[in-house]
Amino acid sequence: MEKNDVQKKLFSEINNKKLFQRSLGNSLDYVEEVFERTVFPSKQAISNLDSFNEALPDNGLPGESIIETLNKYGSPATVAQLGGRYFGFVNGSAVPAGIAAKLMATFWDQNTALNIISPISGKLEAVVEQWLNELFGFDNKCVSGFVTGTSAANFCGISAARYRILSNLGWDVNEKGLRNAPAIRIVAGKHAHSSVIKAVNMNGLGQECIEWVDTDLQGRIEHEKMPPLDNSCIVLLQAGNVNSGAFDNFNAVCKVANEAGAWVHIDGAFGLWAQCSSTLKKWTNGIHLADSWAVDGHKTLNTPYDCGIIICKHQNALRSAMHMSGSYIMKNETRDGMYHTGDMSRRSRIIELWATIKSLGKKGIDELVTNMHLRALQFASLLTEANGFEVLNEIDFNQIIVCCKTDDLTEKVMRFIQDDGTCWVGHSKWNNKRVIRISICSWATTKNDVALSFHAFKRALQKATT
Ligand SMILES: Cc1ncc(COP(=O)(O)O)c(C=O)c1O
Structure with a gap:
């Protein structure tokens, strides 16, 4: 049967497994490095996003080249939400069976x-x-x-x-x-x-x-x-x-x-x-x-x-x-x-x-949710014991609200934490105070992730006060 040009292209792509293998290969490489890389994309990666400022193409491009563009410029500009040290907003990670x-x-x-x-x-x-x-x-x-x-x-x-x-x-x-x-x-x-x-x-x-x-x-x-x-x-x-x-x-x-x-x-x-x-x-x-x-x-x-x-x-x-x-x-x-x-x-x-x-079962969900709470308790107690931070909320669940001596200092410390790349936290207002908000919402957050992130907080405070 006669196929038009776009059908020829699309049939060839769907029959040629290379396109999908490439996309899967890139994804597997991503998973391998995302747990260790800086949580927020680098300034360079964000500035490279300008590569997407293109004119609308008249003619479609080959699927493989599209996937490669995404991999080259898109992947480095993602936020490492899958890992254990993204504490921004209330954003969850994803369990492997869910992704699959x-x-x-x-x-x-x-x-x-x-x-x-x-x-x-x-x-x-x-x-x-x-x-x-x-x-x-x-x-x-x-x-x-x-x-x-x-x-x-x-x-x-x-x-x-x-x-x-x-x-x-x-x-x-x-x-x-x-x-x-x-x-x-x-x-x-x-x-x-x-x-x-x-x-x-x-x-x-x-x-x-x-x-x-x-x-x-x-x-x-x-x-x-x-x-x-x-x-x-x-x-x-x-x-x-x-x-x-x-x-x-x-x-x-x-x-x-x-x-x-x-x-x-x-x-x-x-x-x-x-x-x-x-x-x-x-x-x-x-x-x-x-x-x-x-x-x-x-x-x-x-x-x-x-x-x-x-x-x-x-x-x-x-x-x-x-x-x-x-x-x-x-x-x-x-x-x-x-x-x-x-x-x-x-x-x-x-x-x-x-x-x-199905991947977690009732017991796994219990453990997953409880761990978020335990890691929040760990983080809050490290911050409470350290000089220069004040935890403002009762840790009923997975959220921590913390501030420094002044609103300006809190904001500055938060920016330094974000630049440091070990973890990522956002800000909020709480009872008229500028605060840093930590949300533990990933299955992957371990005691070590909390310890590493706490050190990033200390480094940021030191940098902001010297
Ligand atoms: C308490 C609460 N309600 C509602 C929402 C909105 O949820 P969604 O972003 O899934 O629409 C959020 C998001 O953080 C939330 O924390």
């Missing part, structure tokens, strides 16, 4: 909208949905949607809450929209993550309807100060404050909310996994009493990016909020993933989530 599964899934290129489009994806979503219920101690009727991250999961959770609350008040938001709808009250701690507020905005509720509740020095909601709740309320709680790592008191709040007929949504981006650690599950006591939960695979669980999950106790509310239809849609009798998310077509991130959970 994702690699294979890249070739499969599955769209997991409907079971009929990808039976393997549909099957794994249904299986992992139940595994998650078991891991988090949720009722087995809870349903999951597999989304890009916790920001998307927060959006889905608040959407389901909005649907259910309004429906209970006799209003179908899908039919009538929000104009003239009964008022929804949102109750949130002053330390709610901005992605939760964004989700409130994206759901058209607006920040004016938020009743802010004071938080304690660790950022936990002061539940005694909550306003009286009723059945028009959505209560937003968090498992893991993005700075301090602290947890709200779920038991206390959920009991009151449940009695009032309010909906509780928990942003557990990284902290929900504390439930899987025998040492840390004291912090997640009562999470099963909430109505919806947003959590990431790509943070604490260490799946590859992008992997977020919305879990909801009320299948009907989530499905109604995410509803769509079309004469061409072929539904499965039991479960189709697209009704649990805002997307229709989605890549099959469930494959690496399934592989990651």
Whole structure:
């Protein structure tokens, strides 16, 4: 059969294994060196990124040359997030089986909208949905949607809450929209993550309807100060404050909310996994009493990016909020993933989530999560004992907030740590102080990584004060 030029090129590339072997070879070389190289790319590597400033090509280039350009200029400009000394933001690493599964899934290129489009994806979503219920101690009727991250999961959770609350008040938001709808009250701690507020905005509720509740020095909601709740309320709680790592008191709040007929949504981006650690599950006591939960695979669980999950106790509310239809849609009798998310077509991130959970098992997840806490304790105690650093938070989980004598010195020290390359940390503000924020979120972080990183802190302080 006659092939056009682009088909000739693409068929030749797909049949010639060299392109993929090259890409795999480069990736394996990367894995070999990434644990030892400087955590942040060098200035040279970043300046070499200008090589990408090219005109849009008229004619396509050979795949191998594209891969080589990426390897030459892209790879050195990556951040060594896979290793054990990246402590920036709350960014997880990725466990090997997750990476390998994702690699294979890249070739499969599955769209997991409907079971009929990808039976393997549909099957794994249904299986992992139940595994998650078991891991988090949720009722087995809870349903999951597999989304890009916790920001998307927060959006889905608040959407389901909005649907259910309004429906209970006799209003179908899908039919009538929000104009003239009964008022929804949102109750949130002053330390709610901005992605939760964004989700409130994206759901058209607006920040004016938020009743802010004071938080304690660790950022936990002061539940005694909550306003009286009723059945028009959505209560937003968090498992893991993005700075301090602290947890709200779920038991206390959920009991009151449940009695009032309010909906509780928990942003557990990284902290929900504390439930899987025998040492840390004291912090997640009562999470099963909430109505919806947003959590990431790509943070604490260490799946590859992008992997977020919305879990909801009320299948009907989530499905109604995410509803769509079309004469061409072929539904499965039991479960189709697209009704649990805002997307229709989605890549099959469930494959690496399934592989990651299977690779670790319940015991491995416990050990992985607990180790993040132990390494945080180790880091915090080294900093506390050293002169010149002050740890400002209680180390409930994996986050450390540390500062030096003045804001300027803290900022300077952080820049020197970043330049040093041993580890990478970012900054934040905590109780009006400029702080350095350390997040231990990689399976790979060892005692030695913490010791090496602590020495980088000391070197940076010395450099900043001499
Ligand atoms: C507490 C909390 N909630 C939500 C998010 C947003 O998650 P994602 O980046 O996966 O959208 C983060 C990100 O760090 C977080 O720490």
